[in-house]
Amino acid sequence: MEILKYIGSFFVLLGSIFLFLGALGIYRMPDVYNRLQAGTKSSTLGAMSMLLGIGFLQPDWMVKMIVIIIFIAVSNPLSSHALARGAYRAGLSLFQKEKIDAYEKDYKDMEDKEL
């Protein structure tokens, strides 16, 4: 079963590269919303890929790893969405407000509704 070890090591390496790129993105982005996007996307992919690689390296743990991957895929984007909504409602400014602010019209229309 040598091929499984090679596949597992490849996925672990891919996961660590994406995690490093995510951390670099959080450091270099100019705005809260850009930082949230960089952090969530690449760190979710990095964590899921690393867990898949561990599942290949130890085939007994594969079912547990798939359950954890599903949980991360459901909960990580949800928490980033909640953070971004909270940041917009608290009034944090965008980096280039004149070019793109697609939420502004909807936000003014729905002051009293529950969304």
Next chain:
Amino acid sequence: MKRAFILLLLVVVGWVLADTFSQINFGESRMGDIKQQETVGAYYLNNTVEKLSVANVVTAIVVNYRGFDTLGEVTVLFLAASGLASILYRRKKRGEHDVMILKNSSQLLQTGAKLIFPAILVLGAYVFIHGHLTPGGGFQGGAIIASGFLLMFMAYKDYHVSHNVLTWVESVAGILFVSVGIWGLISGATFLENVLGTGTLNDLISGGVIPLIYIAVGFKVAAELTGVLETLLNFKTEK
């Protein structure tokens, strides 16, 4: 003047502490020779697997060898939760609107919270039922269940856990813990002695009364922390 005095006191206390801690060699093994059982730690390590057949040594020490201290710790948790509730709890009348969370969350968060919440409950129950096999136990499982309830409190503004249910669960779990100890007294041994037979290693039903005590502690901690969170979230000062 007062700042100079405080600074002098901090320097003196810090010097005494640093002097004491520098005479201990951190990282050195202080258990002696484990085979010859020179210390208490070596006794626990040698006899947990053979005599108790429990795989998790930390659980065996917390529940079996030092079970009375765990009873004291559960009492301290109970005192903290009931003290907080006695000061801050208000019975809400119908139509009263002063709560902490004023709006529901977005549709995305509501759906996601409804999906994840049963999984978190199952995880917490798994952690405290398998306390004698895997790392974890009663306190950890209870904290995980309380954070699952916190997710539901944050997502829906009208989500309430009935205060009666929490009170009953907490009280019954506490009574179960003490009655396991009294069962040891009735059977002729000491308080909280392990009176059930120990099964084989790595079975779910093994280790005597250790799973029973940890299940009771898990329910009790979960009910207490959920009650604390609900009391705090429904309390709003008049500003």
Next chain:
Amino acid sequence: MIFNIIFFSLLAIIILAAAIYAVVQKDLLYAVIATGVISLVLSIYFFIMQAPDVALTEAAIGIALTTIIFVITIRNTSRREDEIPVNKEPDREEETK
């Protein structure tokens, strides 16, 4: 061996910096987040020293529950540390005059 020393001292420096920040900062919400960071790094430390029970307890209670209880308390009292009115006692010199 040298990797161990660098890694452990890096974690210790993070804990120290977060603790000093939590004491000095006047905006209390930022200080609470710093306390959460201390609990997170402490939980990593416990796990590296081969104590998974303590790491699980510290992660579940220190990061989630302690932070949320502090945030609710700050919501009920005040957000900044230096705007709480303090009732000053009248000076002794003014009474004897």
